[in-house]
Amino acid sequence: MDHVAELTSLSTKITSTIGGLAIIWTMFRQFMPYDIKRYLDTYIHKFTSYISPYDCFVIEEYAGDRMNRHDLYIATKAYLSDHCSRRARTCRIELGKDSDRFLVSIGERVEVTDDFNGARIWWHAHMHQPVSNQYSGRQSQEERRYYTLTFHKRHRELIEGPYLRHVLDKGRAITVRNRQRRLFTNNPYTEWSSYFKPMWNHVQFQHPSTFDTLAMDPTKKQEIIDDLNEFRRGKEYYSRIGKAWKRGYLLYGPPGTGKSSMITAIANFLEYDIYDLELTTVKSNSELRKLFIETTGKSIIVIEDIDCTLDLTGKRNSNKSKEEEEGDGSDEKNKRKYRFDDEDKKKVTLSGLLNFIDGLWSACGEERIIIFTTNHIEKLDPALIRTGRMDKHIEMSYCDFESFRVLAHNYLGIKSHKLYEKIRRLFEEVKITPADVAENLMCVGYSKVDAGVYLERLVKTLMERKEAVEEQGKDGIVDEVYKNNVSNGVELK
Template identity: 65%
Template structure:
């Protein structure tokens, strides 16, 4: 994540945490919604942990597939503490909360998408012989109305790898106030990882890595894996060269796929 975006997010969080009088004056619940989206491995879960550490808030990871119905959802959410972050990860495959209003003649497509969601998230847990009956309307009702019954400040965070699958009603402003895209690793993000993992701020190989990152899509998680020291006295250059090799292989693979696709045209 670039420095400006990071600063913007920090400023927004800190401003929210100090805005109790403002929310009381305008008569709104003291809450804010964040939507984090992007490919797997781009740091969504890491960002949530950083948000909790920054504010000192309690963190609740809500698994919707384990919630029996809207009534139980309401009970669980009201019982969360003040100064908390309520997280629903991978909301696109937690439940059938997507709202692409499709026509009946695409039933087969819907079934295929359902199969894909179930493969990604596992078979939905059953409780008392019934699967989860939490609905989109039940979740929306909480976001819109039940906040006022909770008291204290709360953040709600949704994450998804496929933002285009979500119902626009779920992520509109006023529900998800901040939409934050977490994308593939750029050079600024790499430098931060190099500082954290290798304790270096510059190196002769940085230029090569910078050029490769302009051409290759690689997640911060994959970059971190190559920079992770394997020994206590590991040489930073070894890990940088490992990353360069991985980037070069990825570049070559992307080029090969591009050639194959061109042949099909």
């Protein structure tokens, strides 16, 4: 018993001594000059690294350019938030960038563990405190955060290669999933505004259109979904065949057939941002390249009504007059010719647009979709829409019965009705756009009434168009002008 009492007393003395030394060391460090403190910490770290079987990596919040956060740090934060934060007892809650979702991250000096291929990894969050200059009293650096991951030395190659790549890939995917997607539009460019305004402005993108709500033939819709899935999984394939990871879609068809709804459905399906490029405000090919460079990956670049924005009908030399081609040697005509050439250099040309789609500059970045829309595909230059530039041509046509059923379910919440058979026969005889069908099914004031009232209204519209077509001897297509004439009681010639 005496021996046990002596050991207990000795351990108590040792513990007290160590505790006292720790307090003294802490107080001593508080008044120690910064240079001496850093010198001692360096040698203490070297000594412990020799006897410790563990290695440690540091991931700083800022690396190199202090204006931008380190990509690996952002990915690590997202990875730990998703995979490891549930194991931590102290967490930080914050809103993600450009998002209304709450993100959970581990707090300072909190330890969480992760397992990867048999290796155990310990993660810690830290923060560099600002250091005050002893002469000026100013802080020498800002508050900076960083992560450390500790692992056994025998797993170093595994951590340096596969594990960090795993963290980066998973973290990037989580960041994309959690962010608030955006709709961009390009700013009108002037020489002075380029120094003060960004190339793109954006708003939050919250359009509800999806493939489930899109009025389209189910088989055709599934074909598009399969194509998008193949593109999303095609990084290794595009790298193997030596092509930029991008894909072009051409949406064509009459107005009101759902081209814009298709774009938003694609964006919501892939969870991509949208860049709505207004070509009429772009002054030159060089500005077009700058706009492309400023876009990010996982995005859709849209040029709507491409046939209306530029002269891309194949008349590539139409600016030259007949007299200029003859070249009679007149100084005045030569000056005018040079003036025209200078003006042309300041405009977006077909060749500049083609280089934008699949030239050298198109390889700046990856995982992009370029979409053109047009009401008149026959007006476009064949070089613009050939395979390889516009890889998939999607015709947005008039409403058929299957598309009508989707609209009826969206607007009226019904899957069948006694008027369906009559409506089916009318769709076989009359061509009408999905937008016009939706207009007839729209519940005024969102009131809850019998769906039959709106179906009867659609039947009446279809019957009126059928009679008007029969009277005029047309082929069943009723355009917007014709529809307005019929509704206003104008006699058609």
